[in-house]
Amino acid sequence: MTLAPASDQLTADARGRRRSARGGGSAPGRTRIGYVFVALYTLLALAFGIAPALYAVVLAFTNTDGGFTGFDNFIKVVTDFRFWPAVLHVAAYLVIWLIALVIFVVALALLVHALRTRWLGTSLRFVYYLPGALAGASSVLLWLFVLDPTTSPVSGLLRLMGLDSFVQVIQPGNLPFIFAIIAFWTGAGGWIVIMYGALNNISTEIMEAARIDGANAFQSALRIQLPMLRKWIAYMGVMSLAAGTQLFVEPQLLSQASNAVVPNDYSLNQLAYQYAFQQNDFNGAAAISLILLVVALLLSWVFVTRGGLFEKE
């Protein structure tokens, strides 16, 4: 669809790579073993990625009896009173989270990379990465305690902000920030480590040349490291966007923990879940998922083209 230019670039790129691989003179046996390696992934991707996605497409354009309904399901979900609030919730969350992610991850990675003391850099990277070791749901459970002033280790801070009870903490206006903080806390560490790796890839000669030219740490970060990180930042943006539009676990658990004060239809994915499992309307759920997919693809396309993700050196 709208992805055509990007995918053309990609295919061109892939073809180019294949050609160059062949040019490298790979033995014929190596390609065969390659297929074996790829086979397992392909099978799993077909069974759990492609097939369900196609099934969702079929569902989105049909009714429960399987009859073609055109765009009826889409009209139904878009006119649902819960749809636009959910869109706004996810959008607010995405804006806060993505901006925070890009700024802080890059800044922290640059900072750690600039550290001269080896053990300090290593331990900092470890500390950043640590929260990511907790799987999604369990980290949200941990946050349930942090957010409740009666149990929170930072209750003083919460009270300072005038938040004396759990319900006050989870006021609707605070939620996008809360979800962004949780997502940052769990996800940023991994990205910092990746960015650190990317910084290590920048050749020392370039950095040395910059230093000889009289660039200080700030200038070389701004004029050399940042531009060379552009692709990695775009990559982080695409991946985080795809994950972020699917906001689900955090509001779902918070909803249960707050006895539904945080609504169970806060995000679009939750709304799709409501459609499928509360209203038994899998077609409506599929329509929401498809809308999400199209929007995520469009936004990813922006990141891909702006970030030059598929440009050749």
Add this chain to the structure above:
Amino acid sequence: MVGIHTVVRSSRRSAVTVAALGAATALLALTGCSTGGSSTANGSYGFPEAKQDTSSTITVWVDADRQAAAKAFEKANPDTKIKVVTYDGSANGSNSFRTKMQLFDRAGSGWPDVVFSTQNNDAAWASQKSGGKQSFAAVLDQGLVPKDKLGNFAQGALIPCTVGGHVFCLRNDLAQAVLWYNKSLMDQFGYVVPTTWEEYQALGEKVAKDHPGYIIGAAGDAWTPEVYMWASKCEANNVTGPKAVTVKTDSAECKRAASMLDTLRENGTVPVVSVFTPAFVKNYSGKILMMPGPAWYAGAIFNNPQSLNVPAGQLGVAAPLPWKGDDKAVTGNVGGGTWFISSHSKNLKAAEKLAQFVTTADDYQVALAPGYPAYAPAAKKWVSKQESSKYYATSLQPVVSAASQVWDKWGYGLFSQEAIWAKAMTPAITGGKSIVNLLPTWQQAIENQAKVVGYKVN
């Protein structure tokens, strides 16, 4: 998603890929459709039965608290094989009971034989056909459960289970709201237990002046409307048919309760704090003069070492309050679990035996059950057992009479009034908005939610 799509495109083996995908989808569609083939014959209980096998093991879904019921049944009926599965009881708006049954409906197999739900509005969906499949709940009043047993449930106890004139579940316990109070504290302060809501409010204003810090209720839970609005005959949830509801939150009945709550919240005697939070226990232990709330508050918060832990001999109970001018008091209802028998069960006899046991047998309802039994003969014995424990400072008779005072113009629809209140009202009230001013918001929220699940709103 993005990754997968791009990978497929880059492979450029479109014909093969499309063919493979087509085959995969077809396979998926086939497996999705070829289910539910088990042969059914018309049964003698008013619904098509699966082929019966009276020796088969039955699967029972209970929440953590009801495991004791399943254990008691096993002890009393060692010959009946049961498999107990613990789930969340569909509590706190998780709606897992319905979610799971709909998935079994799609799969065409896997239903448990007996299910306990902590909610009382499940009959609204369980009694209806789902995607062309027969309803999950077996109809109980057409021979499956003996008529005399059904007749012995307390008056009105089976209303949440009744859809279209037929009974689809058995009530585990009743949750009628009464006025709990601390007799020792009331005597110490020289207060008289109010007999109308107007007196209740006046007493609240007095407490705020004379004994600040003490409270006469709480309004932070999702069942606030069920305790205060329902008891005020506020017509917010008048389910008039299987898919019709009347919602009028702008009536004088709604406004009087809302304005009372506003006044008492303002002066601190009815805080907007959930009774199940650590903050509530910390701030109000030993400071609760009165507390309008369901029958199960006694065991769940007052006589519970983990909660308020009120010492024996202090807790009293008074009848539900009327509003001035109303000829008699009505009250609300907060939950009260229900037991369902699956219409797909392969061993209806054993399933019925279990459902009947857990709702009517003294071994569970009198000996172990924490809540007020819905089955009247058991309730009688339960009350005398509670009274003989000497925990209460007064007779429990008000709880018994309140059981039949639940106002019948508040229904049990497909949508959860508690979830609506929690979502639309609690954050706003906590944020300081007046409940009277929020009544139109509440109206809109109920209408929206009702329409989404297919109700016609009047």
